[in-house]
Amino acid sequence: MIEASGALLTDLYQLTMLQAYFREGMEQEATFELFVRKFPPTRSFLLAAGLEQLLDYLQNLHFKEEDLAWLQGTGFFTPDFLDYLSNFQFKGDLYAMPEGTAFFPNEPIVRVTALLPQAQLVETRLINLIQFQTVIASKAVRSVLAAEGRSLVDFGLRRAHGAEAGLLAARASYLAGFTGTSNVLAAKCFGIPIFGTMAHSYIMAHDDEADAFARFSESLPGNVTLLIDTYDTLEGARKVGNLAATLAKKGISVNWVRIDSGDLGSLARDSRKILDDAGLGGCRIFASGDLDEFAIRQLLRSGAPIDSFGVGTRLVTSEDAPSLNCAYKLEEYAGRPRRKRSKGKDTWPGRKQVFRCFDDRGCMIQDLLTLQGDAEFGEPLLRLVMAKGKPVEPPETLDAMRQRVTDQLQQLPPSLKVLDQPPSAYPVVIGRALQRLVTDMDHVRS
Amino acid sequence: MIEASGALLTDLYQLTMLQAYFREGMEQEATFELFVRKFPPTRSFLLAAGLEQLLDYLQNLHFKEEDLAWLQGTGFFTPDFLDYLSNFQFKGDLYAMPEGTAFFPNEPIVRVTALLPQAQLVETRLINLIQFQTVIASKAVRSVLAAEGRSLVDFGLRRAHGAEAGLLAARASYLAGFTGTSNVLAAKCFGIPIFGTMAHSYIMAHDDEADAFARFSESLPGNVTLLIDTYDTLEGARKVGNLAATLAKKGISVNWVRIDSGDLGSLARDSRKILDDAGLGGCRIFASGDLDEFAIRQLLRSGAPIDSFGVGTRLVTSEDAPSLNCAYKLEEYAGRPRRKRSKGKDTWPGRKQVFRCFDDRGCMIQDLLTLQGDAEFGEPLLRLVMAKGKPVEPPETLDAMRQRVTDQLQQLPPSLKVLDQPPSAYPVVIGRALQRLVTDMDHVRS
Numbered sequence: 001m002i003e004a005s006g007a008l009l010t011d012l013y014q015l016t017m018l019q020a021y022f023r024e025g026m027e028q029e030a031t032f033e034l035f036v037r038k039f040p041p042t043r044s045f046l047l048a049a050g051l052e053q054l055l056d057y058l059q060n061l062h063f064k065e066e067d068l069a070w071l072q073g074t075g076f077f078t079p080d081f082l083d084y085l086s087n088f089q090f091k092g093d094l095y096a097m098p099e100g101t102a103f104f105p106n107e108p109i110v111r112v113t114a115l116l117p118q119a120q121l122v123e124t125r126l127i128n129l130i131q132f133q134t135v136i137a138s139k140a141v142r143s144v145l146a147a148e149g150r151s152l153v154d155f156g157l158r159r160a161h162g163a164e165a166g167l168l169a170a171r172a173s174y175l176a177g178f179t180g181t182s183n184v185l186a187a188k189c190f191g192i193p194i195f196g197t198m199a200h201s202y203i204m205a206h207d208d209e210a211d212a213f214a215r216f217s218e219s220l221p222g223n224v225t226l227l228i229d230t231y232d233t234l235e236g237a238r239k240v241g242n243l244a245a246t247l248a249k250k251g252i253s254v255n256w257v258r259i260d261s262g263d264l265g266s267l268a269r270d271s272r273k274i275l276d277d278a279g280l281g282g283c284r285i286f287a288s289g290d291l292d293e294f295a296i297r298q299l300l301r302s303g304a305p306i307d308s309f310g311v312g313t314r315l316v317t318s319e320d321a322p323s324l325n326c327a328y329k330l331e332e333y334a335g336r337p338r339r340k341r342s343k344g345k346d347t348w349p350g351r352k353q354v355f356r357c358f359d360d361r362g363c364m365i366q367d368l369l370t371l372q373g374d375a376e377f378g379e380p381l382l383r384l385v386m387a388k389g390k391p392v393e394p395p396e397t398l399d400a401m402r403q404r405v406t407d408q409l410q411q412l413p414p415s416l417k418v419l420d421q422p423p424s425a426y427p428v429v430i431g432r433a434l435q436r437l438v439t440d441m442d443h444v445r446s
Numbered sequence: 447m448i449e450a451s452g453a454l455l456t457d458l459y460q461l462t463m464l465q466a467y468f469r470e471g472m473e474q475e476a477t478f479e480l481f482v483r484k485f486p487p488t489r490s491f492l493l494a495a496g497l498e499q500l501l502d503y504l505q506n507l508h509f510k511e512e513d514l515a516w517l518q519g520t521g522f523f524t525p526d527f528l529d530y531l532s533n534f535q536f537k538g539d540l541y542a543m544p545e546g547t548a549f550f551p552n553e554p555i556v557r558v559t560a561l562l563p564q565a566q567l568v569e570t571r572l573i574n575l576i577q578f579q580t581v582i583a584s585k586a587v588r589s590v591l592a593a594e595g596r597s598l599v600d601f602g603l604r605r606a607h608g609a610e611a612g613l614l615a616a617r618a619s620y621l622a623g624f625t626g627t628s629n630v631l632a633a634k635c636f637g638i639p640i641f642g643t644m645a646h647s648y649i650m651a652h653d654d655e656a657d658a659f660a661r662f663s664e665s666l667p668g669n670v671t672l673l674i675d676t677y678d679t680l681e682g683a684r685k686v687g688n689l690a691a692t693l694a695k696k697g698i699s700v701n702w703v704r705i706d707s708g709d710l711g712s713l714a715r716d717s718r719k720i721l722d723d724a725g726l727g728g729c730r731i732f733a734s735g736d737l738d739e740f741a742i743r744q745l746l747r748s749g750a751p752i753d754s755f756g757v758g759t760r761l762v763t764s765e766d767a768p769s770l771n772c773a774y775k776l777e778e779y780a781g782r783p784r785r786k787r788s789k790g791k792d793t794w795p796g797r798k799q800v801f802r803c804f805d806d807r808g809c810m811i812q813d814l815l816t817l818q819g820d821a822e823f824g825e826p827l828l829r830l831v832m833a834k835g836k837p838v839e840p841p842e843t844l845d846a847m848r849q850r851v852t853d854q855l856q857q858l859p860p861s862l863k864v865l866d867q868p869p870s871a872y873p874v875v876i877g878r879a880l881q882r883l884v885t886d887m888d889h890v891r892s
Binding site: 003004005006008009010011012013014015016017019020021023024026030032067070071074075076116120123124125127128129131132135155157158159160161162163164165166167168169182183184185187188194195196197198199200201202204205206215216218219220222223229230231232233260261262313314316317318319322323324326329330333334338339340341342343344345 | 449450451452454455456457458459460461462463465466467469470472476478513516517520521522562566569570571573574575577578581601603604605606607608609610611612613614615628629630631633634640641642643644645646647648650651661662664665666668669675676677678679706707708759760762763764765768769770772775776779780784785786787788789790791
């Protein structure tokens with residue numbers, strides 16, 4: 001298989017710019033920041049994610065012999081520059097919001113300070129890693145809000161955009177509060193709890209549905225989930241009810257039934273009654289099929305007796321907002337702040353920090369975006385996570401990130417947690433020092 | 447870095463079902479088919495893609511020692527089953543539509559016939575690989591239609607959903623008719639032409655924009671593209687004009703300017719005039735920034751003198767349709783056809799083939815979906831591509847696939863190539879043998 005990693009996982013212009021910097025001797029210190037300019041219309045907050053994979057990438061970034069040989073063959077690069085690339089390493093400093101931190105428009109979530117070529121080259125993969133997990137964590141947390149404590153399982157691998165998307169979506173959704181994933185590799189790589197049921201094909205491969213239920217239960221007696229909608233959902237529920245006594249004699253209980261099609265709310269209600277009447281009050285109902293936060297909320301508001309949800313396609317593609325309007329911009333070079341003024345894409349210059357202010361109940365009231373060192377109150381959100389190319393501490397656990405998300409959901413103003421109306425804006429105040437810097441820079445230019 | 451590949455890149459239920467089949471001795475031959483049930487509201491045809499990666503996956507599928515050790519630790523699996531997995535290989539037959547084939551709802555694009563456990567286990571990654579590239583090729587071809595022969599470059603890596611998505615999106619968009627990509631690794635892996643310009647940061651790192659232009663041109667004299675919108679686009683164009691004479695003395699010509707923000711149409715027109723007035727009639731204009739097929743068509747209809755487009759985020763996320771309603775369903779087991787009847791998700795049973803019919807000018811007029819061997823006319827679209835786990839011929843070249851797409855765009859009814867109105871339906875007729883089979887199966891059941 002193709003290996004989708006390494007130093008060549010970048011845009012050509014990064015390398016041609018690096019060659020120009022190499023020729024020009026432009027190797028002074030630069031600061032770049034990653035931020036989201038404008039939020040999707042359905043998001044009033046986002047959750048930062050993907051930092052662990054970014055740190056991993058930065059530490060391991062190097063050009064292999066075969067990469068350099070291939071680059072030589074493109075004709076774009078001179079031998080002395082390729083020689084320079086052979087020694088390339090990332091040795092910069094990183095400030096970042098810890099994973100699971102809620103953030104708002106224009107707030108930097110990652111700040112890189114490194115020699116210009118180092119800070120530039122990493123742009124493509126840095127955005128690729130942080131953007132995607134941030135998209136998914138921010139989508140997943142909406143299902144967490146909608147599910148009101150019920151468990152949620154990521155079912156998205158098959159419709160994720162490739163292998164890495166499936167893997168990282170499992171991580172990002174777990175980070176945001178999902179209970180687990182169906183993705184076996186994600187369970188192995190990240191220690192995420194793993195869940196599985198059965199496919200319709202299993203039922204269909206047997207000549208008789210009840211027979212399929214019995215055999216599957218005997219094969220995995222500790223963990224029985226039966227899919228009841230292959231032919232007729234309520235008939236399926238009745239077959240489970242009829243089977244229960246036989247299985248109970250063998251010490252097997254049916255823990256879950258799963259419904260994957262039709263009117264999930266009404267089928268769950270009718271199935272619940274059938275199961276209860278059969279004495280299966282402890283058998284819970286798992287629902288899946290084109291679910292997202294809106295469908296989950298609607299089902300629960302209508303009183304559907306569903307205990308857990310499998311969420312797939314709409315989660316891992318973040319269907320309503322599959323990308324963020326994010327940018328990684330040069331804010332300072334050689335000790336001087338820099339500012340892009342392209343129409344609608346102008347930037348806040350300088351090395352910045354975000355300070356978060358809380359009321360006396362611990363509820364977030366505003367953020368202050370300003371130059372590093374300017375604020376005198378509030379909690380600084382960007383922390384030093386890498387110094388001279390080395391992480392300053394061991395990777396945070398996913399449990400710690402999950403706890404952070406839970407805490408943040410408590411602290412967020414309630415108006416930001418509403419799913420189905422236009423998002424309300426959280427105040428991000430621009431600090432005086434930053435305002436002054438912009439005024440001064442534009443004054444000099446004009 | 448995490449390696450997003452291998453046999454564990456699957457859903458847990460595939461493995462628990464396999465264990466049940468293993469216990470039950472259910473190892474007869476099964477046929478599964480992958481198809482798209484219902485198309486996104488903006489797609490009247492889709493392009494099949496991703497087959498090469500699927501064949502690669504199927505040939506290399508095996509469980510490593512460490513996979514098995516990890517599976518053992520989960521507690522779901524018995525030692526005899528894990529031993530069975532250690533010898534697992536895919537030895538089935540595959541029929542598939544060649545990459546770049548246009549297809550329609552309910553038409554199988556891949557048909558797998560193998561022993562039941564083999565055909566089942568591969569489901570997750572099979573969908574993951576085929577769905578994503580099909581999504582992207584089908585999105586990309588819309589920009590190809592809109593660009594009316596102008597060149598298109600994939601700029602999407604940074605906002606793709608992970609590394610593999612970036613890599614495979616470059617492949618799928620090239621397959622669909624893009625000219626190339628900015629993605630260096632995709633160029634190396636697939637031989638796709640590679641393009642690059644410069645970032646705003648390059649301009650901003652220099653104290654003077656004109657100086658940045660001059661230095662970049664000298665660094666890459668054979669391939670000069672200058673980004674002119676960092677501060678003021680028309681001022682940028684004038685600086686290029688002023689610089690041209692100096693560069694010409696050094697034998698360097700400015701091949702392209704790039705505009706990445708603002709009103710691209712009017713800026714392109716005004717820049718064109720400035721460049722022409724400066725004697726730079728041969729310098730072409732490259733546009734980028736939130737582009738998709740609709741923006742490209744609108745720019746060209748308004749007469750914008752743009753020669754090439756960079757398309758990123760909206761392409762690689764397929765923003766308006768980031769997933770397909772596709773399914774991989776059991777159609778036959780142990781010599782008997784199978785049919786799922788879940789509400790809204792019922793399937794056409796049996797091993798099927800799609801026959802395409804053309805009028806005497808070579809224009810497609812209808813497809814016939816029926817059982818393999820039923821039709822007496824039309825071109826069969828599913829071809830044998832793998833027999834007993836081995837590809838029947840060497841991988842097709844991307845050039846051959848691109849040619850197929852070009853040919854298909856000629857053959858498609860013009861009403862299907864309209865971008866901005868509800869899609870028109872292409873007739874997919876259900877063959878008599880298939881209709882009869884369904885009637886018979888439902889009759890037996892009821």
